[in-house]
Amino acid sequence: MKKFIYIFFILAATVLYCADKVEDITLKSCVTFNTLCSKCHEGECSGRLAFNEGSEKSTYHIKRYAENDDISNNEIKEFFTLLNFMKKECLLFMPEDINYNQHKLESFATTTFKEYFIPLGVLKKGNYSISIRTKEDVSFRMELISKHFDSYLDITIYESIKKKEFEFKIGKDTNYFLRIKSKKPLYFDILEINKVSTK
Numbered sequence: 001m002k003k004f005i006y007i008f009f010i011l012a013a014t015v016l017y018c019a020d021k022v023e024d025i026t027l028k029s030c031v032t033f034n035t036l037c038s039k040c041h042e043g044e045c046s047g048r049l050a051f052n053e054g055s056e057k058s059t060y061h062i063k064r065y066a067e068n069d070d071i072s073n074n075e076i077k078e079f080f081t082l083l084n085f086m087k088k089e090c091l092l093f094m095p096e097d098i099n100y101n102q103h104k105l106e107s108f109a110t111t112t113f114k115e116y117f118i119p120l121g122v123l124k125k126g127n128y129s130i131s132i133r134t135k136e137d138v139s140f141r142m143e144l145i146s147k148h149f150d151s152y153l154d155i156t157i158y159e160s161i162k163k164k165e166f167e168f169k170i171g172k173d174t175n176y177f178l179r180i181k182s183k184k185p186l187y188f189d190i191l192e193i194n195k196v197s198t199k
């Protein structure tokens with residue numbers, strides 16, 4: 001019995017160690033996970049960890065949905081860590097020190113430029129406006145979500161809409177993200193978020 005308990009602790013420690021390395025994950029894997037995998041895996045807060053990291057089945061599954069056949073073993077590991085983090089912490093993960101203001105928008109795009117996951121940092125309670133100008137006329141879906149998966153905006157912007165300016169209201173000081181999905185590659189001239197002053 002003693003031996004059994006000992007083995008159990010070693011196993012638990014190994015699993016926890018793997019799941020804790022979320023800080024080392026590349027921005028690209030985070031962006032892919034939060035756009036392409038989130039469709040089905042978002043908000044899975046079961047606490048149950050994913051185990052079959054090296055199996056052929058999960059490798060095929062990940063390659064297929066990441067739309068990337070050349071995915072490395074290391075990247076597959078990163079996806080497992082991200083999924084485990086979400087299941088355990090019930091939060092979205094993006095590297096904390098990376099913020100939209102200091103980085104080019106391309107850093108937050110998937111390889112096909114059809115999806116973006118843009119960290120807006122901590123937004124304080126209040127009203128905001130978002131202005132967008134795309135390089136070409138393309139329709140796309142835009143969501144604003146908090147790191148707790150609360151949705152604040154979920155709109156489809158059709159290519160015929162010329163003036164792309166929207167307002168939204170934030171009720172809680174926390175981290176927010178913009179998720180953008182398009183059927184065609186999408187490039188921006190402008191993507192600006194401003195606090196609307198209420199007098």
Ligand code: HEC
Pocket residue numbers: 032033036037038039040041049050051052058061062063065066079080083
């Ligand atoms: C169309 C829906 C869908 C998409 C998109 C999707 N998955 Fe899955 N995934 C599933 C289902 C269903 C299962 C099996 C049930 C489960 O364990 O959640 C699964 C299982 C998994 C597992 C094994 C979980 C375990 O507990 O062992 C991993 C890892 C995984 N997916 C990662 C990913 C990654 C990474 C992406 C994006 C590149 C992705 N999935 C995209 C539906 C999807």
